[in-house]
Amino acid sequence: MSIVTELRNFQDWFNQQIDSAFAQIDDQVANELHQAMRYSVSNGGKRIRPFLMYTVGRMLNIEDKTMLPAALALECIHSYSLVHDDLPAMDDDELRRGKPTCHIQFNEATAILAGDSLQTLAFELIANANVSAEIKVAWMKELSKHSGYLGMCGGQALDLAGENRQLTVSELENIHLLKTAALLKAAVNMATACSPNIDETSKTKLDEFAGLIGLAFQIQDDILDVTSTTEMLGKPQGSDEKLNKSTYPGILGLESAIEKANQVFQNALEQLDNLPYNTQALFEFAQFIVQRKH
Numbered sequence: 001m002s003i004v005t006e007l008r009n010f011q012d013w014f015n016q017q018i019d020s021a022f023a024q025i026d027d028q029v030a031n032e033l034h035q036a037m038r039y040s041v042s043n044g045g046k047r048i049r050p051f052l053m054y055t056v057g058r059m060l061n062i063e064d065k066t067m068l069p070a071a072l073a074l075e076c077i078h079s080y081s082l083v084h085d086d087l088p089a090m091d092d093d094e095l096r097r098g099k100p101t102c103h104i105q106f107n108e109a110t111a112i113l114a115g116d117s118l119q120t121l122a123f124e125l126i127a128n129a130n131v132s133a134e135i136k137v138a139w140m141k142e143l144s145k146h147s148g149y150l151g152m153c154g155g156q157a158l159d160l161a162g163e164n165r166q167l168t169v170s171e172l173e174n175i176h177l178l179k180t181a182a183l184l185k186a187a188v189n190m191a192t193a194c195s196p197n198i199d200e201t202s203k204t205k206l207d208e209f210a211g212l213i214g215l216a217f218q219i220q221d222d223i224l225d226v227t228s229t230t231e232m233l234g235k236p237q238g239s240d241e242k243l244n245k246s247t248y249p250g251i252l253g254l255e256s257a258i259e260k261a262n263q264v265f266q267n268a269l270e271q272l273d274n275l276p277y278n279t280q281a282l283f284e285f286a287q288f289i290v291q292r293k294h
Helices: 003-026 032-041 048-059 064-085 108-127 133-147 152-161 169-179 181-192 200-227 248-252 254-270 280-291
Strands: none
Touching (some): 003 032, 003 064, 003 280, 048 064, 048 200, 048 280, 108 133, 133 181, 152 169, 152 181, 169 181, 169 200, 200 254, 248 254, 254 280
């Protein structure tokens, strides 16, 4: 089975899990805020982060049901970040995943509250998970660290501060290691937290792999922002240029940016060397990241 087929099958299954989780919330509250939350998390995402978590977990022989609360929590955090990222105060985008962004579909105040509520729901899902207290604490530490000021939010702050400035490659890399790669690191580390037998060297290598793949993901995003279309991307093409943001093609040129993505991809694969596991699925995942068209 190809990685694309496997990802599509996972998306179908995971979307059903999201529907089931929100059906339980439906019994408690049904109003515009809840509709905005559900709209944002069910709005056709690629589910890359939970897919990576499950890929690592299955490699480590972790049961799917064990990881489900963590995967749902991670996707809630990612979805909240997109809701806030699209707001007029940030990137001011009107299209996300081919549909109106949350603040366009509803209104700005509801979008802010929907993002806030998705963030808190993530930790509620972990708190209610049927796993040991030790695993819950590990999940919370990973998710809070990589989504907060040391991770995703910190990267977004640097990204906003970098508008209308010509950044260096090093500065841009630092932004994306925080803004994009951090949640992929969380995905991997939340999976390894479920394994009682994994050694520290393997944990470190998988963490490094996730960071590098996150960087490759963002470089490919920058490339697609130049070479693809709004219809293919599901979001406005050229949005970085509109905000006068530094990008890899803008700094390096398109061909050198493509070379950079391939170099980072190769560096990621090196982290898989000598791991005592079957890493073929992770290799195919990494390959998909740098070859995707949207």
